[in-house]
Amino acid sequence: MRTGATGLNLIKGYEGLRMSAHYTPNEEWTVGYGHTSSARHGMSVTEGDAERLLRADVQPIEKLIADTVRAPLNQNEHDALVSLIFNIGEANWKRSTVLRKLNEGDKLAAARAFEMWTKARVNGELVSLDGLVRRRAAEKSLFLMPTDASLVVPTSDVRPASECELDFKSDRELKASPVVQFDRKASGKALILSDEERAARSRALFAATQALSVDPTKMIITKAEEHADMGVTIGAILAGLLALAMTGLGGVMLIGQEFPRFAESIGFGYEKFVAIFENLPMWLAAMGAATCYFILYILVKRVARHDLKRQRAQEFARLRAAE
Numbered sequence: 401m402r403t404g405a406t407g408l409n410l411i412k413g414y415e416g417l418r419m420s421a422h423y424t425p426n427e428e429w430t431v432g433y434g435h436t437s438s439a440r441h442g443m444s445v446t447e448g449d450a451e452r453l454l455r456a457d458v459q460p461i462e463k464l465i466a467d468t469v470r471a472p473l474n475q476n477e478h479d480a481l482v483s484l485i486f487n488i489g490e491a492n493w494k495r496s497t498v499l500r501k502l503n504e505g506d507k508l509a510a511a512r513a514f515e516m517w518t519k520a521r522v523n524g525e526l527v528s529l530d531g532l533v534r535r536r537a538a539e540k541s542l543f544l545m546p547t548d549a550s551l552v553v554p555t556s557d558v559r560p561a562s563e564c565e566l567d568f569k570s571d572r573e574l575k576a577s578p579v580v581q582f583d584r585k586a587s588g589k590a591l592i593l594s595d596e597e598r599a600a601r602s603r604a605l606f607a608a609t610q611a612l613s614v615d616p617t618k619m620i621i622t623k624a625e626e627h628a629d630m631g632v633t634i635g636a637i638l639a640g641l642l643a644l645a646m647t648g649l650g651g652v653m654l655i656g657q658e659f660p661r662f663a664e665s666i667g668f669g670y671e672k673f674v675a676i677f678e679n680l681p682m683w684l685a686a687m688g689a690a691t692c693y694f695i696l697y698i699l700v701k702r703v704a705r706h707d708l709k710r711q712r713a714q715e716f717a718r719l720r721a722a723e
Contacts, residue, residue, distance in 0.1 A: 401466070403458045407479025410542060411454065411486055414535045420444045433457075434486065461485045468494065470503045477507070480514075480543035487535065488517050507543075514540040526596070631701040639694035642687050649683065652676070 415434035421443040424430055429439035432450030435457055445453070461482050465473075473481070485493045493499060496517075501510035518532040653676065656663045 401462065401473065401475070401478045403455075403462060403482045404475050404479050406476070406542065407482050408454065408458070410479065410483045410538060411458070414483070414487075414531070414538070417447065417450055419446070419450075458482055458486065464490060464493070468499060471505060471507070474547045476542050476545045476547055480539045483535070483539050483542075484514065484517070487532075492517075511540050511543050514543065525599075629701075629705065632698050632705070635694045635698040635701065639691055639698070642691045642694070646684070646687050646691075649676075649680075653680075 412433050417433060418431055421429045421431040421439050421441060423441075428436050429441060429443070430436050431439040431443050431453075432445050433454040435450070435453040437457070438453075462478075464485065465478065465481055469481070481498075484498065488496070497513040498510045498516075501507070501513055514536045515533075518528050518536050519526050520529050520532065521527075522529075656676075
């Protein structure tokens with residue numbers, strides 16, 4: 401079977417057109433639509449040349465599919481496989497789950513296996529790449545697209561089950577299972593992690609530690625810490641209001657002493673100043689005591705906030721030790 405226009409356009413879209421030879425991180429030259437066999441330094445092609453090179457490049461892939469796939473394929477399935485093999489290579493194709501599931505007659509499992517080929521090594525680390533994820537999704541979509549409308553299975557009366565989500569738990573399971581599985585933790589089996597899980601947990605712990613030690617504005621705080629911060633804010637506001645009241649009282653007394661005529665013109669006569677002086681010790685004592693109380697309140701809340709931060713730092717240390 402020959403590759404159709406849909407398959408060729410799929411390869412073109414994800415390979416991209418290079419009119420001049422480019423040296424890739426894989427230490428090989430490429431030109432046109434991912435052509436490598438005859439690409440060399442200084443080589444340049446037209447769009448028509450790139451089209452002819454692509455058609456020549458897919459011919460060995462078409463023969464490879466004919467030699468290795470024992471299941472019948474329609475045009476869309478064939479074109480999707482051509483794009484996949486063009487990207488992953490012959491050796492990876494021969495050992496792939498896609499080929500094995502196809503030859504077992506399980507085309508749906510073969511389609512799901514497309515998603516296994518979404519990772520590449522970047523600076524020595526195996527990571528999922530956005531371009532590969534999108535390409536595999538496009539190839540899988542083409543692979544599953546029927547060429548005959550009569551093959552489309554209606555799903556209007558069927559809803560996917562909640563259990564499709566891997567982490568889904570029913571209400572019955574949530575009520576029956578304990579919040580923390582102490583038995584599993586005591587046995588040590590729950591602590592066995594793969595290298596990839598260990599790397600992901602280490603990166604998360606490093607990011608959290610950086611947030612705590614370098615940039616506190618990026619730190620995610622708990623409810624207890626949020627309440628402590630609110631208490632500090634309220635105490636600071638009330639202490640500030642009391643200080644403002646004392647400042648205002650001192651200002652009124654200063655005006656009455658230095659500018660008596662101006663004080664009388666604004667309604668602060670001699671009688672009012674006498675009343676203020678008579679009650680001044682009581683007012684000063686009350687405002688001073690209230691100010692001291694709110695300052696003490698702020699200090700207590702700050703100490704509580706510091707203790708919460710220290711507890712979190714100790715928890716991160718324990719998690720890192722568990723790694």
